[in-house]
Amino acid sequence: MARNGDPGIRLSNMLTFPWEEAAVVAPAAPATPPHLDRVVADGSNRMAWLKARSTGVTATDVARLSGPQNLAGVAYEKINGSGFGGNVYTDHGTEREPHILRWVNTHYGILPSAALFHAAGRPQHLATPDGLAISKSGALELAEIKTTNKAWRSIPRHYLRQVWWQQYVLGAERTLVVWEQHDDFIPVGSAPECRWVDRDENEIAILVSLADRLLELMRAS
Numbered sequence: 001m002a003r004n005g006d007p008g009i010r011l012s013n014m015l016t017f018p019w020e021e022a023a024v025v026a027p028a029a030p031a032t033p034p035h036l037d038r039v040v041a042d043g044s045n046r047m048a049w050l051k052a053r054s055t056g057v058t059a060t061d062v063a064r065l066s067g068p069q070n071l072a073g074v075a076y077e078k079i080n081g082s083g084f085g086g087n088v089y090t091d092h093g094t095e096r097e098p099h100i101l102r103w104v105n106t107h108y109g110i111l112p113s114a115a116l117f118h119a120a121g122r123p124q125h126l127a128t129p130d131g132l133a134i135s136k137s138g139a140l141e142l143a144e145i146k147t148t149n150k151a152w153r154s155i156p157r158h159y160l161r162q163v164w165w166q167q168y169v170l171g172a173e174r175t176l177v178v179w180e181q182h183d184d185f186i187p188v189g190s191a192p193e194c195r196w197v198d199r200d201e202n203e204i205a206i207l208v209s210l211a212d213r214l215l216e217l218m219r220a221s
Helices: 034-038 046-054 059-063 068-080 088-108 157-170 201-220
Strands: 039-042 115-119 122-127 131-134 140-148 174-183 193-198
Touching: 034 039, 034 115, 039 046, 046 115, 059 157, 059 201, 068 201, 088 131, 088 140, 088 174, 115 157, 122 157, 122 201, 140 157, 157 174, 157 193, 157 201
Parallel strands: 140 174
Antiparallel strands: 039 115, 115 122, 131 140, 174 193
16 A cells, blocks of 8 residues: 555556456458459450350340330340441440540549449349449449430430449449540540439339340240
8 A cells, every 4th residue: 555645556557467458459451342242254355254244134235125125136136146346436435435534534533444243143134334433432433434426415315224234233323424525536525524323223123124034035045
């Protein structure tokens, strides 16, 4: 016991028993974004990418599904091939895409992506967005790049179907649709135009139903 005027033993200098010591907790490792566990193929291996796409329903397929009336035609081409190998417009889009993606990365921080993903629990529901980013809030955001020789007053409906399908497959909350207008393949303006498109669960539900019916037709053939 300390006497008067004796400060005694300071607690900071006292030894503690092992069971009295506070447990040291290691910092948790950052969680892997769920979509990265669902990569099917990398676009850098085009043959593997094309083969994987042929086994399921992609955003390109869904863009054509305006209703049940389109199912048979899309199913036929999935099984037999469309015979379409591209044209001057698709070639122009392929050439301009890396330049537009650099602009997107500079202004919105979205990185290019060429990976093919499948939806959670649905390995035949597939999508390859042009760009990916994790927002400050932790939400997944996408980018979709287009080129056009016409001015857009709004985003064409078939492109919106493509965007909603990608959001469903990746689990994204919104997509930056970016388009560059050209006149005889020369870009118009100093920068592309863009607009955010939010996730729409009602539209996604319709597309998932049509995609499942498309897969049924593909399996039956």
